[in-house]
Amino acid sequence: MNVGEMVEVVLPGKVEPEGLQVRQRAVPAAGPGQALVRMEATGVSFAEQQMRRGRYYDQPPFPFVPGYDLVGTVHAVGADVDPALVGTRVAALTKTGGWATHVVLEAADLVEVPDGVGAAQAETAVVNGITAWQMLHRKARVRAGQTVLVHGANGGVGSILVQLALTAGIRVIGTASARHHEALRALGVTPVDYRTENIPARVRELAPGGVDAVFDHVGGRSVTDSWHLLAPGGTLVSYGSAATRDDTGSKQWPVLKLLARVWLWNTLPNGRNAYFFNVWAGRALSKNRFRARLRNDLTQVFAALHRGDITPAIAAELPLSRIAEALRLAESGTVNGKVVLIP
Structure with missing residues (x-):
């Protein structure tokens, strides 16, 4: 790659992983209020798996560059941005655009990564960590001594959620396939096999x-079973529809059905609460408030990572040029941890 050139991965349409396109183009310049970040780690999340099927409920029209989050170093800044930011390692939620060696972002959206936390380590905790932190502490507001059920306790969000909960003195029941049970027990989780056990009965x-x-x-x-498992005053936080990943038809319909159920359940006079969690909620209403909350919460997640409260789970580190292999691996259901992409 020549100086002044960058590499990015383009999703041209509904394609198999091998249909993703790796291309080169000129490195863009940072405009006013912006920073050019040289990517050091990005990742494959469930969102991109849905996007390549055209199933993510608010994805942009094809073609586009996927990549929900990234960690990198500020390479240059535009006007109205403190030049001292250059050389700082930062993280950002992007929703799209992260699968590239260089990304231009609003400087106000960047969150500093503390010294002692590596790029790949931090990458495992950006979208997954902020989701887990905000669901546990801002939505459910669970306290020490209480009991929670975490579906997919070995997954990207689930594994961080479990560790944050245990650190806070919360009892955790977690669903996972049998091969993950030993590792979950070692953490202090009571595992339930979603393949062989009747989850509601066992819980x-x-x-x-x-x-x-x-x-x-x-x-x-x-999600209906989850609602009925709540204690009086309990809280359900729904944050996806993985069961519909391979469905055909409207990509909005599964989410709309979830939203309708949440609305209905919240009208019932039983003291329980239900939420559909979207990490981007509130950004359209108040960008500054959204950014302040994101910076605060992600800083807390990175501090937990630095202390060792969260152990980063990295399944593999692969270069952008091997995106098809990385996506296949992430979608295989055989790995423990996040598939991280590096330049």
Whole structure:
């Protein structure tokens, strides 16, 4: 790659992983209020897996560069940005655009990564960490001594959520396939096999009075079961519809159904609460408030990472040029941790 050139991965349409295009173009310049970030780590999340199927509910029209988040070093800044920012390692939520060696971002959207936390380590905790932190502490507001059910306790969000909860003195029941149970038990989680066990029946055995919160990324029938497992005053946080990943038809419909259920459940006079969590909620109403909250919460996540409260789970580190392999690996369901992309 020549000086002044960058590499990016383009999703041209609904394609198999091998259909993603790796291309070169000139490195863009940072405009006023912007920073040019040289990517050191980005990742493959569930969002991109849905996007390549055209199933992510608010994805942009094809073609576009995927990449929900990234970690990198500020390479240059535009007018109205402090030049001292150059050379700083930062993280950013991008939703799209992260699968590139160089990305222009609003400087106000960057969150500094503390010394002692590597780029790949930090990458595992950006979108997954902010999602886990805000669901646990801002939505469910779970307290020490309470009990929660985490679906997909070994997954990207689930694994961080579990560790944050345990650090806060919360009892955790977690669903996962049997091969992950030993690792979950070692953390202090009570595992439930979603493939072979009746989840509602098993959770009722473990928590006869119900659980104080459920974190459900599955959607479909699972989210209804989750609601019925709540203790009085408990909170359901739904944050996805993984069960519909391979469905055809409207990509908005699964989310709209979830939103309708959440609205209906919140009208019931039983003291329970339900939320559909979207990490971008509130950004359109108040960009400054959204940024302040994101910076505060992601800084807390990075501090937990630095202390060792969260162990970064990296399944593999692969260069952008091997994106098809990386996506196949992430979608295989066989890996523990995040597939990280590097320049």
